[in-house]
Amino acid sequence: MDGVICHTNPYHSQAFREFFSKRNLSPTDEDFAQHMFGKSNSYILSHFLERVIEGKELLKLEDEKESLFRQLYEPHVDPVAGFVRFIEDLHTHDVQLGVATSAPRANLDLILSRVPVRSYLGSILASExxxxxxxxxxxYxxxxRNLGVSQDRCVVFEDSFSGVTAGLNAGMHVVGVLTSHSRDELPPCHLYIEDxxxxxxxxIAALL
Incomplete structure (x- = not known):
């Protein structure tokens, strides 16, 4: 979802900057590129706070940061150029569609409330x-499994190193969406797009 449906990463960066500034931490853009984009909040918080964050503390800190993100991003929700038209085209060709995000369900619900594709999605998975x-x-x-499609017939759209790796580890074809990284910063994908x-x-059919 992040960086694939909507270009949210600048707002995640802003939310994390505010979150960490309260704790006297100042991560750089390079820190975020390496340790935020495509990563789970458990990893991000543990990395930057330099200790294992889990259990109730993870839920509390995650809620603080993600609530801040939604507050910052809500006035700016906008899909990547051409996304809705592309999804509609896939739907008319009976393609099974799903979203699989490392983000919390509340973030997913915010974006799907503004980007009109929920009715096309046969599988919706968030971090929970x-x-x-x-x-x-x-x-993936x-x-x-939710969509009833074999993994070798699946195409994953990803913008992050960890996401592309997950798609490849699943034995799927991967399209690299270059909203957050250059193609040189991602593992080799089957196709690359700017939007x-x-x-x-x-x-997409040609990839299979």
């Missing part, structure tokens, strides 16, 4: 629905 986060392939393998304006069903 998995035990292992990307780069583990659990969220679960999505494939969805030049993409259609035929281009």
């Amino acid at each position: 629905n998995v035990k292992k986060h990307k780069p583990d392939p659990e969220v 393998l679960t999505s494939a 969805y304006t030049q993409l259609d069903y035929q281009a």
